[in-house]
Amino acid sequence: MRAAxxxxxxxxxxxxxxxxxxxxxxxxxxxxxxxxxVRARTTGGAFAxxxxxxxxxxxxLADARRMSASVAGGTSWRTLEPTGAAEASxxxxxxxxxxxxxxxxxxxxxxxxxxxxxDRTFGIRIQDTIDLRGVPQPxxxxxxxxxxxxxxxxxxxxxxxxxxxxxLGFHLLTGSTRIVATRTFADTANYRSSTARDxxxxxxxxxxxxxxxxxxRDLRLAGWVRSDTKLRGDISGRQITESDLPxxxxxGVLWRAGTQASLxxxxxxxxxxxxxxxxxxxxxxxxxxSVGAEIxxxxxxxxxxxxxxxxxxxxxxxxxxxxxxxGLGRQFSGGRGRLDIGLERLERRGTGLxxxxxxxxxxxxxxx
Amino acid sequence: xxxxxxxxVLLALAACTENTTSPGVCPNFCPSGSISIQDTIFAxxxxxxSSFRGYIQxxxxxxxxxxxxxxxxxxxxxxxxxxxxxxxxxxxxxxTTTVPFVVxxxxxxxxxxxxxxxxxxxxxxxxxxxxxxxxxxxxxxLDPYFTAPAVDSVSxxxxxxxxxxxxxxxxxxxxxxxxxxxxxxxxDSAGNVLLMQPDxxxxxxxxxxxxxxxxxxxxxxxxxxxxxxxxxxxxxxxVAAEQAGAGAGPRVNRYYHYTIPDTVSTKPDSVVHLNREIxxxxxxxxxxxxxxxxxxxxxxxxxPSARTLLRVAMPKFLHDSIDIVRATLILVPVSAVRGVPSDxxxxxxxxxxxxxxxxSPLGGTFVNTFMHIGSADTVRIELTNLVRTWSLDxxxxxxxxxxxxxxxxxxxxxxxxxxxxxxxxxxxHVTYVHRFQFxxx
Numbered sequence: 149m150r151a152a153x154x155x156x157x158x159x160x161x162x163x164x165x166x167x168x169x170x171x172x173x174x175x176x177x178x179x180x181x182x183x184x185x186v187r188a189r190t191t192g193g194a195f196a197x198x199x200x201x202x203x204x205x206x207x208x209l210a211d212a213r214r215m216s217a218s219v220a221g222g223t224s225w226r227t228l229e230p231t232g233a234a235e236a237s238x239x240x241x242x243x244x245x246x247x248x249x250x251x252x253x254x255x256x257x258x259x260x261x262x263x264x265x266x267d268r269t270f271g272i273r274i275q276d277t278i279d280l281r282g283v284p285q286p287x288x289x290x291x292x293x294x295x296x297x298x299x300x301x302x303x304x305x306x307x308x309x310x311x312x313x314x315x316l317g318f319h320l321l322t323g324s325t326r327i328v329a330t331r332t333f334a335d336t337a338n339y340r341s342s343t344a345r346d347x348x349x350x351x352x353x354x355x356x357x358x359x360x361x362x363x364x365r366d367l368r369l370a371g372w373v374r375s376d377t378k379l380r381g382d383i384s385g386r387q388i389t390e391s392d393l394p395x396x397x398x399x400g401v402l403w404r405a406g407t408q409a410s411l412x413x414x415x416x417x418x419x420x421x422x423x424x425x426x427x428x429x430x431x432x433x434x435x436x437x438s439v440g441a442e443i444x445x446x447x448x449x450x451x452x453x454x455x456x457x458x459x460x461x462x463x464x465x466x467x468x469x470x471x472x473x474x475g476l477g478r479q480f481s482g483g484r485g486r487l488d489i490g491l492e493r494l495e496r497r498g499t500g501l502x503x504x505x506x507x508x509x510x511x512x513x514x515x516x
Numbered sequence: 517x518x519x520x521x522x523x524x525v526l527l528a529l530a531a532c533t534e535n536t537t538s539p540g541v542c543p544n545f546c547p548s549g550s551i552s553i554q555d556t557i558f559a560x561x562x563x564x565x566s567s568f569r570g571y572i573q574x575x576x577x578x579x580x581x582x583x584x585x586x587x588x589x590x591x592x593x594x595x596x597x598x599x600x601x602x603x604x605x606x607x608x609x610x611x612t613t614t615v616p617f618v619v620x621x622x623x624x625x626x627x628x629x630x631x632x633x634x635x636x637x638x639x640x641x642x643x644x645x646x647x648x649x650x651x652x653x654x655x656x657x658l659d660p661y662f663t664a665p666a667v668d669s670v671s672x673x674x675x676x677x678x679x680x681x682x683x684x685x686x687x688x689x690x691x692x693x694x695x696x697x698x699x700x701x702x703x704d705s706a707g708n709v710l711l712m713q714p715d716x717x718x719x720x721x722x723x724x725x726x727x728x729x730x731x732x733x734x735x736x737x738x739x740x741x742x743x744x745x746x747x748x749x750x751x752x753x754x755v756a757a758e759q760a761g762a763g764a765g766p767r768v769n770r771y772y773h774y775t776i777p778d779t780v781s782t783k784p785d786s787v788v789h790l791n792r793e794i795x796x797x798x799x800x801x802x803x804x805x806x807x808x809x810x811x812x813x814x815x816x817x818x819x820p821s822a823r824t825l826l827r828v829a830m831p832k833f834l835h836d837s838i839d840i841v842r843a844t845l846i847l848v849p850v851s852a853v854r855g856v857p858s859d860x861x862x863x864x865x866x867x868x869x870x871x872x873x874x875x876s877p878l879g880g881t882f883v884n885t886f887m888h889i890g891s892a893d894t895v896r897i898e899l900t901n902l903v904r905t906w907s908l909d910x911x912x913x914x915x916x917x918x919x920x921x922x923x924x925x926x927x928x929x930x931x932x933x934x935x936x937x938x939x940x941x942x943x944x945h946v947t948y949v950h951r952f953q954f955x956x957x
Contacts, residue, residue, distance in 0.1 A: 171545045236538035271537030329952035331551045342839040342949040463544045
């Protein structure tokens, strides 16, 4: 068990603070992160509004009755199938979420951590032949971006009533991307490679509010809203971009079907079109949904789920995604720790590109 | 959970490597920014250009060119040797009487550093020149000696065509002279020997007798020879001068003996055989017609060597927001370089550490290009590294010298149009990449 825990930490340390990237995010602000723990993600994200270790809602922190920390990581194998072009396979390891929470009074829990707001890690290689000095010259351009916009969250949740919990969160959007643009020439004897590199720093703020309502002992409802200010991009202190960020709305329902089964469903809207910069924009509002279940004892649950929805950036019609997830968890050390693992299969479709992703997920939660 | 350990280890190892770069599907799935390139000829970027002559004299050159192309050029190396030293010896310690050295034979070694491999019937002729030949000697003053009958001659083509020596005594001796030499030891009927060094240069050992190389006491045993080259075509070779490196110049090796008379018994006198190698005292070359005087054009090469100073007025934008991927200096020759076709030479563009005009100290960055005899084509010198340095470091001196390599080793010289000829003035052809627009989605 100790080996497994170390393994998880090694896996997570190797990764970047980013979520799962996508080619659909290259043309836009990035690929939106998933504000979910591994537990929630293996249910398709359906349990995220009710999971205190998923940074989606703040009210769910009210269920963290002891000081706890949870971290998630994952490795993705992504296949790109562009229309009329060759397939490509990519691999990346990411470290998308960390949540630390603990009660400060009997009714109030404070938490925080980070999650990925927008992933901006990608690399593209373009090969072409240009005419230079009257001679066709084969060239290779490589543009890589490594980094993300991270969401640092400070949140508090209060149990207002036995059946009602309310949460508020303050979000600081920060992070940077290291961008390298390189042009190399086939004729290395006469032409030198050109490499330009810079670092774009991002900054923004946001606030979120959420509510959990236990309608009955077995039925729980969740609702949340989040609003973010503009996202500013700076290079060496000089502002180069400013983009509007979307408002998010969502709702979820959780049904405990007995002591060993729970079902949940979630829907979320985000008005990304606010980030559009002109009439030709490739930015779309998104609607996402998920359904999932957790079956088995608290110590060794099995989870599965399905998710669907849209991606905010893409040429033509709004890109869509469908995902299937499954996973299991295991408590250890008398319930002081929990290891969650999962597997996710995603398929994203948009004009000109289909993306298929396998993601292996590992999450570790400890209650010292 | 324990059973999950190994699969997790394997997954963790797989997670240690990343591959996030894929072929771009543009423009739909590429960043909006792109790498754009510009190719511009800066026609007026070179300014205040000048040529100066007198840096290296013929006797300071690393090579001496022997060429004979009627109506084009006649170039003749010559050299004098050091004194032989004492020509007598006391045969036994304490003897008050001395005995003379008796010369048996003489070998003159020349290194042919460059030759045209297409030359046929290539011959070297050796002429006696006055021992007083020095830096004041010119073509006219030495011409009577070069037109006199030759002291000796050797056919380089003939030696190269000779089958390698198979006599182990011969080959062992010459291998001991040049252990690094490649190919066979070639010996002609006159006893001249040719060895080939790993860099394809030739070691030629001319066998001379005591009439051809007399040990004259009034002359202190010094010798002075001039060399002419002849061939059916491409009659041009470069002979290494002493300035090319210690021991590289012409060398005379005298093989001699002396007798130790036996004054006590009736045994015959004993004979001692020795040899002594004598290096050059002075080596140089003269040629006709002489190098043209500096005029309003730019001149590189010739003897004494001429250099051209070019100053580059870098526009501000070449410093700021671009990345230079190629920079080429364009020079238009005034006329084709005259000479023997095989006498192509290199021109070196070298940066300066300070611009002090003709006496500017040279820097460490240089590039070469070759000038071909008889070609009036535009000359292009790739200055990419130099101009990139200038672009990135505004403290650098943006001037360069054009020099011939090696200097003062050949009659050849190139002449280019200067900024005084607006239609043909030097220019800089720069290919540069614009700064990438970072930050835009």
